[in-house]
Amino acid sequence: MEIFNPNSNIHFLNLRRFSITVALLLFVGSIVLIATRGLNYGLDFTGGVLVEVSYAQPMDATTVRDTLEKGGYGSALVQSLGGTREFSIRLQPRGAAVATALDKQQGAADQVAAQVIRVLKAARPDATLKRTDFVGPQVGSELRNDGVVAVIFVIIGIMIYLWARFEKRFAVAALITELHDTIVTLGFYALTQRDFDLTVLASVLAVVGYSINDKVVVFDRVRELFRSSRRAEPEEVLNRAINSTLSRTIITSLFTGIAMAALFFFGGPAVHGFAITMLIGIVVGTLSSIFIASPLLLWMGVSKKDLMPVTKENPELARRP
Amino acid sequence: MIDFPRWKYWLVLAVLLFGILYALPNAFRPQAAVQIQGSSTHPVTSALTQRVGTILQKADVRSVDTTLQDDRLLVRFTNTNTQLKAYTALRDALGEDYVVAVNLASSVPHWLRAIGANAMPLGLDLQGGVHFLMQVDAHAVLDQQMQRYMDDVRDSLRAKKIDYDRIVRRGNSIHVEFKTAAAREAGRALIARNDSALTLVNGTGGDGNLALDATLGPAELDKIETSIIHQNLSTLRNRVNALGVSEPVIQQQGATRIVVELPGVQDTAEAKKILGATATIEYHAVDQSADTPQILKTGIVPPEDKLYYTRDGRPIVLKKKIIASGDEMIDASAGFDQQSGQPTVNVELDSAAAARMFDFTSKNIGKQMAVLYIERIPEVKKVNGKDVHTAKTKEEVINHAVIQGVFSKNFQTTGLTQSEAQSLSLLLKSGSLAAPMNIVEERVIGPSLGQQNIEKGLLSVLLGLGLVLVAAAIYYKLFGLVADIALVLNLVLLVAVLSLFQATLTMPGIAGIVLTLGMAIDANVLICERVREELRNGSTPLAAIRAGYEKAWATILDANVTHLLAAFGLMTFGSGSIRGFAITLAVGILTSMFTSVTVTHAITALIHGGRKLKTLSV
Numbered sequence: 001m002e003i004f005n006p007n008s009n010i011h012f013l014n015l016r017r018f019s020i021t022v023a024l025l026l027f028v029g030s031i032v033l034i035a036t037r038g039l040n041y042g043l044d045f046t047g048g049v050l051v052e053v054s055y056a057q058p059m060d061a062t063t064v065r066d067t068l069e070k071g072g073y074g075s076a077l078v079q080s081l082g083g084t085r086e087f088s089i090r091l092q093p094r095g096a097a098v099a100t101a102l103d104k105q106q107g108a109a110d111q112v113a114a115q116v117i118r119v120l121k122a123a124r125p126d127a128t129l130k131r132t133d134f135v136g137p138q139v140g141s142e143l144r145n146d147g148v149v150a151v152i153f154v155i156i157g158i159m160i161y162l163w164a165r166f167e168k169r170f171a172v173a174a175l176i177t178e179l180h181d182t183i184v185t186l187g188f189y190a191l192t193q194r195d196f197d198l199t200v201l202a203s204v205l206a207v208v209g210y211s212i213n214d215k216v217v218v219f220d221r222v223r224e225l226f227r228s229s230r231r232a233e234p235e236e237v238l239n240r241a242i243n244s245t246l247s248r249t250i251i252t253s254l255f256t257g258i259a260m261a262a263l264f265f266f267g268g269p270a271v272h273g274f275a276i277t278m279l280i281g282i283v284v285g286t287l288s289s290i291f292i293a294s295p296l297l298l299w300m301g302v303s304k305k306d307l308m309p310v311t312k313e314n315p316e317l318a319r320r321p
Numbered sequence: 322m323i324d325f326p327r328w329k330y331w332l333v334l335a336v337l338l339f340g341i342l343y344a345l346p347n348a349f350r351p352q353a354a355v356q357i358q359g360s361s362t363h364p365v366t367s368a369l370t371q372r373v374g375t376i377l378q379k380a381d382v383r384s385v386d387t388t389l390q391d392d393r394l395l396v397r398f399t400n401t402n403t404q405l406k407a408y409t410a411l412r413d414a415l416g417e418d419y420v421v422a423v424n425l426a427s428s429v430p431h432w433l434r435a436i437g438a439n440a441m442p443l444g445l446d447l448q449g450g451v452h453f454l455m456q457v458d459a460h461a462v463l464d465q466q467m468q469r470y471m472d473d474v475r476d477s478l479r480a481k482k483i484d485y486d487r488i489v490r491r492g493n494s495i496h497v498e499f500k501t502a503a504a505r506e507a508g509r510a511l512i513a514r515n516d517s518a519l520t521l522v523n524g525t526g527g528d529g530n531l532a533l534d535a536t537l538g539p540a541e542l543d544k545i546e547t548s549i550i551h552q553n554l555s556t557l558r559n560r561v562n563a564l565g566v567s568e569p570v571i572q573q574q575g576a577t578r579i580v581v582e583l584p585g586v587q588d589t590a591e592a593k594k595i596l597g598a599t600a601t602i603e604y605h606a607v608d609q610s611a612d613t614p615q616i617l618k619t620g621i622v623p624p625e626d627k628l629y630y631t632r633d634g635r636p637i638v639l640k641k642k643i644i645a646s647g648d649e650m651i652d653a654s655a656g657f658d659q660q661s662g663q664p665t666v667n668v669e670l671d672s673a674a675a676a677r678m679f680d681f682t683s684k685n686i687g688k689q690m691a692v693l694y695i696e697r698i699p700e701v702k703k704v705n706g707k708d709v710h711t712a713k714t715k716e717e718v719i720n721h722a723v724i725q726g727v728f729s730k731n732f733q734t735t736g737l738t739q740s741e742a743q744s745l746s747l748l749l750k751s752g753s754l755a756a757p758m759n760i761v762e763e764r765v766i767g768p769s770l771g772q773q774n775i776e777k778g779l780l781s782v783l784l785g786l787g788l789v790l791v792a793a794a795i796y797y798k799l800f801g802l803v804a805d806i807a808l809v810l811n812l813v814l815l816v817a818v819l820s821l822f823q824a825t826l827t828m829p830g831i832a833g834i835v836l837t838l839g840m841a842i843d844a845n846v847l848i849c850e851r852v853r854e855e856l857r858n859g860s861t862p863l864a865a866i867r868a869g870y871e872k873a874w875a876t877i878l879d880a881n882v883t884h885l886l887a888a889f890g891l892m893t894f895g896s897g898s899i900r901g902f903a904i905t906l907a908v909g910i911l912t913s914m915f916t917s918v919t920v921t922h923a924i925t926a927l928i929h930g931g932r933k934l935k936t937l938s939v
Binding site: 002003006052054113128129130131132133134135136139146149150151153154157158161162165198199201202203205206208209210212213216217219220221224244245247248251252254255256257258259260261262263265266267268270271274275278 | 446454456759760761762763764765766767769770773774777778780781784785786788789792793796828829831832833835836838839840842843846847850853854857872875876879880881882883884886887888889890891893899902903906
């Protein structure tokens with residue numbers, strides 16, 4: 001079976017003005033979103049107390065919220081964990097009720113959790129405690145810093161590798177598209193205000209990995225075509241590289257997307273965020289491999305002579321495939 | 322096919338065998354069990370096995386199997402309900418002498434365990450339990466250490482009759498002022514000999530005095546900090562063992578933090594009481610020359626003394642110098658005083674403290690000595706709207722008495738209630754914490770959630786795998802089926818390697834497995850697309866396969882190396898669950914490179930080799 005016409009020669013680079021403009025808009029828009037709305041950091045980063053409860057009979061979030069408000073936890077954030085039986089209740093450390101409770105109980109988060117479950121049980125005896133989390137605020141802010149450092153190190157490491165294996169322009173193009181993909185994925189989180197927790201951070205780094213994988217395949221073909229064709233017009237070579245890897249780019253995205261969709265629909269709330277980030281990352285990463293990476297290479301003026309292997313020591317060896 | 326060497330077939334076969342063997346243990350579900358641990362006074366014997374049998378019979382609980390191994394008795398049950406019933410019965414009957422705990426017993430056959438094949442341990446999110454992250458407060462200990470250094474310096478100067486003007490503490494240094502240069506030189510030589518850890522610098526003091534600053538260098542501070550963390554780790558291990566939790570995780574995380582994970586535990590209050598408690602005792606001399614009423618009125622305490630209160634609220638002035646403290650104890654046990662019948666803690670000191678105790682008591686017969694009980698209760702305070710972890714220290718003199726005779730190594734302490742004596746002896750025995758700790762993160766995962774996560778995780782792995790298998794088979798036909806075999810083998814191999822490393826399986830880890838499965842097919846997509854391309858360019862089928870593998874390899878390598886770099890970046894994270902994900906990803910990339918390229922090449926060569934082909938099913 002083949003979905004793509006193997007002889008397709010869509011002129012992707014002709015669209016470069018348009019595609020780069022869209023990418024730039026997305027990129028700037030995401031930055032603005034992140035700067036103005038910010039990310040809705042999960043408990044892992046903000047610190048606080050999280051309680052997950054489940055009910056034997058259906059229940060709704062508003063009732064849970066009302067019950068808690070009557071019990072003195074007005075600041076609690078109640079969210080359904082998909083369905084009508086399971087809810088997560090988040091108590092920020094800033095919430096006055098929790099702060100005083102924590103003060104009184106000398107930091108005993110389990111006591112806060114016990115108090116919450118008592119309040120809920122009084123209203124509906126079928127409530128049971130599923131899990132509680134308590135994270136101190138300083139742990140959270142450290143994690144955030146560690147995350148930023150990890151992303152930077154990963155991107156720099158990848159740049160160095162590409163610089164050595166390919167050429168500096170490829171490293172720069174990879175860096176820019178990587179930044180674009182990461183920022184746009186984060187922009188989605190700023191837009192939807194979904195919980196940004198530790199698992200999501202891990203998946204953002206996984207997006208970096210996926211997206212670079214995708215770009216390298218195209219870059220590899222660019223290098224190969226430059227080396228093998230005699231009269232290598234950069235624009236034509238880049239376009240041919242995109243076209244001949246197009247089928248692979250999209251099929252791999254589909255296959256990985258299928259696996260992530262399975263995780264999204266059946267993996268439960270613990271990996272929901274992970275699957276969503278990956279799905280978005282896959283879409284953004286695929287599009288940027290096709291529409292952004294190559295125009296960048298063209299603008300930076302990549303040419304055949306930059307990519308010819310160094311043949312000084314042993315020209316005989318270099319001529320072999 | 323000619324260009325696929327024979328040794329590679331053997332390699333593929335060997336790896337296949339390895340993968341199946343080492344992944345196999347994960348197919349055996351752990352059994353619900355109760356574990357009974359003995360002590361030196363109450364060892365686990367075959368007599369106990371019989372006793373357990375009768376207890377269970379009386380409670381009407383049926384066990385599957387009872388085994389005795391490594392000083393512990395493991396009783397297995399068919400389900401968690403009978404397990405819990407048996408646990409209550411056994412704890413009530415044996416709890417005083419033995420440590421009884423619920424446990425999950427491995428049901429992996431013996432021959433598999435003999436070759437080191439074990440199931441992957443499950444993370445807390447998959448089996449329920451509590452997780453604590455504790456911040457070690459080394460500051461308090463450094464403070465104490467400096468106090469000890471200052472006492473040392475003062476004592477040795479006095480003993481050698483070196484004339485000094487004053488001695489004060491300034492942070493991590495001790496400031497001593499001398500009247501004459503000769504005295505300073507003598508003092509300097511003396512301190513250098515006694516406490517080599519201190520760096521000595523000359524300076525000037527007030528009133529034209531000559532000063533000497535003895536400072537604890539950064540290297541020394543580091544050394545102290547490291548040893549504090551290590552002592553806390555080993556103390557925590559002892560305490561967790563006393564709780565009887567099976568397979569606990571107690572690890573250092575970062576420079577000053579300790580992670581404790583207790584699978585199966587749900588009662589955090591009880592766990593915290595044992596983990597976080599920092600009760601200890603110190604022996605001090607009573608300063609009988611001090612004018613207590615005067616001190617109370619003016620609030621001015623002599624520099625070598627400190628004001629304390631006894632349990633009934635009476636003030637008492639003690640010398641600051643510690644004769645012996647809880648961390649110098651070898652053994653402690655609770656008991657009753659034979660004459661008065663009061664609860665006591667019987668203490669055995671180590672040799673250095675014993676020598677000091679002997680020295681002190683032999684010089685001070687007829688004088689008073691006091692026992693100071695120090696308990697630390699962690700609390701959270703608000704400072705400028707921020708949570709600040711502090712600890713309230715409760716210090717009280719539980720006992721002071723006239724020294725009747727000389728003693729050194731063994732003696733008893735009275736003045737506590739029975740339950741206090743018991744918990745104090747437990748804390749002293751399992752070692753006191755070198756530094757107090759605050760809980761900065763706490764997670765409780767209920768057992769039902771763990772079960773739910775396992776089921777959902779397994780379902781999504783199987784479903785993700787199944788969908789990719791079907792999609793590949795439809796799109797690439799025979800080549801797709803070959804890739805499918807490789808993908809299944811990749812899953813087996815990934816599980817095998819993770820099991821061999823004993824990497825903990827967590828929910829993010831499962832997400833990593835699904836992601837790896839989705840991405841592992843990428844190499845096959847690259848190969849298949851290349852083969853199709855070669856065919857279109859007019860190559861013969863066999864040449865197309867050869868060229869397809871050859872040309873795809875460079876791309877696969879570049880793509881995977883960069884991907885691997887990203888996985889390593891993730892691994893630098895301290896947090897456990899993320900690291901689990903990163904390890905899964907990294908191992909998955911490596912195994913997929915082998916299965917997607919070498920294994921599919923071997924199978925393709927087997928199918929197509931030696932035949933005249935007109936078309937390829939790709």
